[in-house]
Amino acid sequence: MRRLPPLTAIEAFVQVARLGSVKGAAEELALSSPALSRRVQALERFIGKPLFERRHQALRLNADGERLLGLIAPALDAMTDAVEVMTSGRELLRLRLGVPPLFATQRLLPQLSDLRRRHPEFHLDVDTAGHGTTRLGDALDAAIVIAREIDPQLYARRLDRNRVFALGARSMLEGPEAVREPGDISRFTALVHRDMAESFEAWRAAAGLPDLEPAAIDYFDSGTLLLEAAAQGLGVAFMLESHFEAARDDRLVRLFNLDVESNYSYWFVCRPRALSQRPVRLFHDWLIATLGAVES
Numbered sequence: 001m002r003r004l005p006p007l008t009a010i011e012a013f014v015q016v017a018r019l020g021s022v023k024g025a026a027e028e029l030a031l032s033s034p035a036l037s038r039r040v041q042a043l044e045r046f047i048g049k050p051l052f053e054r055r056h057q058a059l060r061l062n063a064d065g066e067r068l069l070g071l072i073a074p075a076l077d078a079m080t081d082a083v084e085v086m087t088s089g090r091e092l093l094r095l096r097l098g099v100p101p102l103f104a105t106q107r108l109l110p111q112l113s114d115l116r117r118r119h120p121e122f123h124l125d126v127d128t129a130g131h132g133t134t135r136l137g138d139a140l141d142a143a144i145v146i147a148r149e150i151d152p153q154l155y156a157r158r159l160d161r162n163r164v165f166a167l168g169a170r171s172m173l174e175g176p177e178a179v180r181e182p183g184d185i186s187r188f189t190a191l192v193h194r195d196m197a198e199s200f201e202a203w204r205a206a207a208g209l210p211d212l213e214p215a216a217i218d219y220f221d222s223g224t225l226l227l228e229a230a231a232q233g234l235g236v237a238f239m240l241e242s243h244f245e246a247a248r249d250d251r252l253v254r255l256f257n258l259d260v261e262s263n264y265s266y267w268f269v270c271r272p273r274a275l276s277q278r279p280v281r282l283f284h285d286w287l288i289a290t291l292g293a294v295e296s
Contacts, residue, residue: 005046012039013051014076017061017069019155024272077281095279096125098132098143100195102223103266106246107291108144115286122282130195130221133269142270142280146195148263155272157284159291162240164203164260169233170253179236179255182207189235190214194221196264199238206260227252240264 015025016036026036044051051065061069099108104126115122132143133154150156168188172179179185182204190200197219204212218235220226223243230237231251240262244254268287274280 005043006039009039009043009046010072010076012036013043013065014069014073016040016052016059017065017073018275019272020059022059024155028273028276077278080278093119093122093279093282094125095122095283096127096139096141097283098127098129098135098140098145100130100144100146100223101128102227102243103144103146104128105224106243111290114290115283118286119282122279124283136269137271137274141274141277142268142283144266144268146193146264146266148198148265150267150269154269155275157268157288159266159268159287160242161265162242162262164199164206164238164262165241165244166203166255166258167227167230167237167239167244167252168235168255169231170251171233172236172255173253182209182256182258183212185212185214185236188215190217191226191229191235191237192217192219193223193226193239194219196238196240196262198263202263203238203258203260207256207258 012025012029012031015028016022019025019028022033022036022040026033029036031039040051047064047068049064051062051068052059053062112124127140132140132145133147133151136143136154144159166182166185168179172188177187179188185204192200200214200217204210214236218229220229223239226237227239227243227247227249229235230239231249236255244252268284270280270284275284
């Protein structure tokens with residue numbers, strides 16, 4: 001039988017690779033950071049090549065590390081799952097997920113049939129109440145949130161980068177009072193999502209009109225209702241490009257061809273220790289594989 005590296009070294013490597021942090025992985029495995037580093041280094045010596053690019057306070061998988069993770073992580077997960085099934089006797093997997101309604105409608109629900117087909121034992125409790133990061137570990141196992149940045153004590157994966165669009169009803173482009181220039185926004189109400197409160201300020205700064213004031217600013221905590229309000233002609237919505245494209249609403253138009261990078265992104269977040277729970281890990285891996293992730 002061919003000799004294998006210690007299972008503890010493989011486990012340490014997978015945890016560091018997934019979390020990108022020796023400290024975070026050490027906490028997950030109840031080890032000191034030096035002890036965890038020694039296990040990773042032992043695996044690198046066994047394989048005969050480095051597996052990470054070592055940077056200040058962070059590790060990033062190199063090409064060999066990516067290849068090894070893809071080869072051994074599924075096997076390690078399968079072993080963990082097998083032991084979990086044998087010890088718990090439970091076949092059902094359930095995740096309590098916090099998610100904004102608009103993300104759930106536009107990007108999550110259309111893909112969930114794929115997850116159910118792959119893992120029929122997996123079930124999702126969806127919570128759209130908001131404040132997802134503050135309820136992790138209590139009411140929620142994980143959350144998808146829209147934010148500028150995430151508390152560094154949490155595990156987070158950025159799911160996208162976006163642009164801010166000014167969106168309005170198609171009728172705004174017609175007639176003698178049609179919207180033609182960014183300054184025309186002063187005649188309308190700005191519709192802003194509370195989770196992206198600075199989107200309008202970023203847009204008007206990019207337009208070269210930092211002092212532009214709309215007739216009023218109305219705030220929404222529902223992206224779905226905000227887009228509907230814009231489609232009904234109640235104002236100009238400052239939302240993300242992905243919101244506009246996924247809506248596929250012929251009543252809505254992008255008002256100006258103005259590129260404005262958004263400071264807001266969607267993130268998958270959970271407490272670092274939650275990644276060791278099979279439902280969280282299964283959903284996380286599926287989500288990243290399905291929707292992708294970007295550099296933080």
